[in-house]
Amino acid sequence: DVKVTQSSRYLVKRTGEKVFLECVQDMDHENMFWYRQDPGLGLRLIYFSYDVKMKEKGDIPEGYSVSREKKERFSLILESASTNQTSMYLCASSAIRGSTSTDTQYFGPGTRLTVL
Amino acid sequence: AQKITQTQPGMFVQEKEAVTLDCTYDTSDPSYGLFWYKQPSSGEMIFLIYQGSYDQQNATEGRYSLNFQKARKSANLVISASQLGDSAMYFCAMREEGAAGNKLTFGGGTRVLVKP
Numbered sequence: 001d002v003k004v005t006q007s008s009r010y011l012v013k014r015t016g017e018k019v020f021l022e023c024v025q026d027m028d029h030e031n032m033f034w035y036r037q038d039p040g041l042g043l044r045l046i047y048f049s050y051d052v053k054m055k056e057k058g059d060i061p062e063g064y065s066v067s068r069e070k071k072e073r074f075s076l077i078l079e080s081a082s083t084n085q086t087s088m089y090l091c092a093s094s095a096i097r098g099s100t101s102t103d104t105q106y107f108g109p110g111t112r113l114t115v116l
Numbered sequence: 117a118q119k120i121t122q123t124q125p126g127m128f129v130q131e132k133e134a135v136t137l138d139c140t141y142d143t144s145d146p147s148y149g150l151f152w153y154k155q156p157s158s159g160e161m162i163f164l165i166y167q168g169s170y171d172q173q174n175a176t177e178g179r180y181s182l183n184f185q186k187a188r189k190s191a192n193l194v195i196s197a198s199q200l201g202d203s204a205m206y207f208c209a210m211r212e213e214g215a216a217g218n219k220l221t222f223g224g225g226t227r228v229l230v231k232p
Contacts, residue, residue, distance in 0.1 A: 031218050042224040045219060048219060107160060107161035109158070109160050
């Protein structure tokens, strides 16, 4: 069974703290993604990575950074958390797109982060 | 401009009836894929169905079918014979051919509540 796991389901941090969100996948996928989900806005892509040590900015990278030192692990870092980063964070992974049509992304259970 | 639009923020449906969830998209890419995901209250994103832009037939997966109207740029999800377990958020997403890393763009979602 395919698996994407995230280090925490719920997290409460204070403004200004450095926050690490960890994501691990066991499917040997090349691509990994970090999204944030807010009501009415759907999922918005923060960063993605298509290979170890490679990263690309998504639609809303400001205030975030990422790290991918190993293929199976993709970390999202909030250098100095702010209240407007209170959100649900979802990690996903996928294989490199090939000829098959249903190469979907597989998602982790999400981390609900509250910044006070 | 929004690439994926879901105009129904929420809807009720009677158990055993069919429901249609609207999704319109905007792309100039001739090759793209459209996905629907379900997100129950537990938070995980579950892949439901995929439609490729060159697919001649509408996609179907069990009780899920996709009403794909390419000229109108719409990809509505139809859930037949609704069940209580269908109560969830539903997201439409698009992957464009030129998108790096198998990147998806999501709509804002539609919340479905199935009434007994």
